[in-house]
Amino acid sequence: MAADLALVGARATSFWSAQRIVGVVLLAAIAAFAFLTPFVIDTDPVRQSLRHALGGPTAAEPLGYDHLGRSMLARLSAALRLSLGLALLSVVTAAVPGIALGILAAWKGGVVDRLVSLVADAFLALPGLLLVLMFVAIVPNAPWALYVGISLVLWIEYFRLTRSVTRALVASPAVQASRLLGFGPLYVVRRHIWPEIAPLVLTVGAFGAASAIAAIAALSFVSVGVRPPTPELGLMMTELLPYYHEAPHALLQPVVAVFLLILSLNFIAGSNSR
Template sequence: MEKRVVNKKTQFICAAMLAGLLVIMAFIAPWFAPHDPLETDFLHILEPPGLLYPLGTDQVGRCILSRLLYGARISLGMTFGILIIIFVLGMLIGIVAGMRSGFLDTVIMRIADTILAFPDLVFAIAVIGLLGPGIINTIGALAIIWWTKFARLSRVLVRTAVQSDAFLAGRMAGAGPVKQIRYYILPSIFPPLLTQLSLDIGNMMLALAGLSFLGLGVQPPTPEWGNMLSESREYLQSAPWLIVYPGIAIFIVVVVFNILGDSTRKYLDPGRH
């Protein structure tokens, strides 16, 4: 058992280091990018990978490598930004619903059930269609959808925590609502919610890339991986590197963060095989 826990801890550390390396590379992109991601070079349009442009250029002569590096900042930044919003929002709503059973709990859960009745991307497309495309509206649309998952999980965990002996003893000792949440609720619900958060990183990145691919997310000429895939559709046969490199970037990042999420779940729950 001890050896298994050590192995899970090692896997978690390795996955966290690899994910951290990707994040660091994304946010120091200006140090590595050989060109301005928005700079056009009409003398080197659709140029294959070479010395001047290591990953080639796009249809207006922009450096693919530079756009990939800067696009990582947009993709990862939006992913983490949305997840932090829905994590905090869903956790707070779940705590309120879990501790205040009755009419308020019923209303919150029925709203969550209504939102969950629609497929995620279909609902997001409908919301963005009403609000208009763009970064802010994309973040808002996905936040409207994804908070329900964290709220429902948080509510279930709170319901379990309030029945524990420690919570009942604290309430009998005169602990107020704030102290109850701080010392008895949050320590119980935070690890499972953090696990869910880590598991959703890859899914959120795919959702953002999908919306940008459909023209509903980040708008050109801002470098973003889904947007780059969308722009490269017309050049699949004549310049395949336009779609290959963004696709590989999305694949690598999603796989790394999925491994991180799975190792986080195993590390925080050592008893699970």
């Protein structure tokens, strides 16, 4: 018992590295800004006031105004909520089927393994960006189409990782002993498989969320994806780029927001030295 507790403590210590803690704190601060700002200010992110166009920071608007006189504070917080929400949905939508299919393929083997692997290979045959663009073209001006397309790309990573780790675990003495003692698949997954793949899933999930945020911003930057006047980080860059000389502070805000978001997620992904 003491040895098990010591092992758990060692895993927790290695899991919560200084880099990962910094990433969690930074992401929590960004999320707090995104979700708490509407409760602090009462500003519509799409309301225009041309007399404030490209205005600098003031006491009422600490982040200034964009080229149409819209509040940068309100638009930046709304854009962060959209990016965080779509990234979270993309990761969850990709992780759940990817992990479930990976465990199923490794557990059953044989025909099931080959069929699921064939489906994954079929998705890999299509470039990820092309798959996302297809969904956006079919359902234009629909943010959910972005996360569906990204999820169809990301689930393969969870499947391949889970399948690889689970295949080794299924053949391990611990799992074989549990099955001989009559424990069912749910117990084996909860007791033996999930503790081993959870840290790896967190790493893939953090990288996947960062990739989703970068993809959404990049698609909007090239005018594919979210349409005006919806606040989105990439779209904000596109709209403000022509006014860089007049209001560089306005353009830098969504750029810094994307940088900090991806940096925090990469810190959270960290390294899983064990």
